[in-house]
Amino acid sequence: MDFLTSTAILPLLFGCVGVFSLLKLLQRMRMRAYLQNAVVVITGATSGLGRECAKVFYAAGAKLVLCGRNREALEELTKELTASQVTKVEMHKPYMVTFDLADPGAIVAATAEILRCFGYVDVLINNAGVSYRGAITDTTMDVDKTVMEINYFGPVALTKALLPSMIKRQRGHIVAISSIQGKISIPFRSASHTAFNQHVGICSWHLQMLDSATPS
Numbered sequence: 175m176d177f178l179t180s181t182a183i184l185p186l187l188f189g190c191v192g193v194f195s196l197l198k199l200l201q202r203m204r205m206r207a208y209l210q211n212a213v214v215v216i217t218g219a220t221s222g223l224g225r226e227c228a229k230v231f232y233a234a235g236a237k238l239v240l241c242g243r244n245r246e247a248l249e250e251l252t253k254e255l256t257a258s259q260v261t262k263v264e265m266h267k268p269y270m271v272t273f274d275l276a277d278p279g280a281i282v283a284a285t286a287e288i289l290r291c292f293g294y295v296d297v298l299i300n301n302a303g304v305s306y307r308g309a310i311t312d313t314t315m316d317v318d319k320t321v322m323e324i325n326y327f328g329p330v331a332l333t334k335a336l337l338p339s340m341i342k343r344q345r346g347h348i349v350a351i352s353s354i355q356g357k358i359s360i361p362f363r364s365a366s367h368t369a370f371n372q373h374v375g376i377c378s379w380h381l382q383m384l385d386s387a388t389p390s
């Protein structure tokens with residue numbers, strides 16, 4: 175056993191750990207290089223996950239387009255970001271685009287505004303969304319429709335509007351932040367479940383479409 179440990183297992187183990195660490199390092203370097211100067215659009219950047227994503231992408235040197243309805247919150251985030259010159263990479267002042275995902279008319283104008291910021295989009299992060307809690311019998315159709323507009327139709331419309339420019343450049347990534355509620359039913363979440371369920375479905379549709387039509 176001693177012989178085996180010293181001659182075979184330990185070197186193999188160290189070798190595996192070494193190769194794994196090297197791969198991880200290369201992966202991080204590649205990701206950092208991709209994100210530096212990449213145009214990243216984040217919906218729902220005014221709070222929670224979107225706000226935190228903005229900080230991470232900004233620190234990586236991405237050119238941000240921050241979206242939400244609350245202009246003041248976006249301005250506050252922009253101030254916070256530009257005040258935090260902590261990394262060695264070149265930072266870019268973020269743009270802000272305010273629009274309501276539940277308003278189909280606003281998305282067309284917002285897309286044009288987003289594209290005007292840097293001329294193109296490398297990464298679209300469909301993060302904005304709402305979760306509604308209530309018994310199915312108390313959940314009105316208006317609530318169902320609004321949740322569907324924000325969590326499903328809005329992101330789909332925005333994605334479809336930005337996709338042609340990505341396809342034209344043969345470059346682009348679309349990130350969908352959904353919820354486990356799209357996969358399993360949770361009591362008192364009927365409205366959110368339906369919307370997230372459709373969201374999960376459209377994500378696989380995006381993948382199929384991108385596989386057959388496009389770039390990386």
Ligand SMILES: NC(=O)c1ccc[n+]([C@@H]2O[C@H](COP(=O)([O-])OP(=O)(O)OC[C@H]3O[C@@H](n4cnc5c(N)ncnc54)[C@H](OP(=O)(O)O)[C@@H]3O)[C@@H](O)[C@H]2O)c1
Binds near residue numbers: 217273301302
């Ligand atoms: N937190 C969780 O535990 C959890 C779990 C599962 C899934 N998720 C999903 O993850 C994403 C982020 O969650 P979070 O907790 O970070 O959410 P959050 O803090 O509540 O932030 C939601 C964001 O969505 C934006 N938003 C809401 N309604 C909008 C509308 N009609 N038009 C445009 N933007 C709108 C809000 O911005 P404005 O108010 O400025 O418009 C806000 O920035 C959401 O899609 C959420 O459903 C979260």
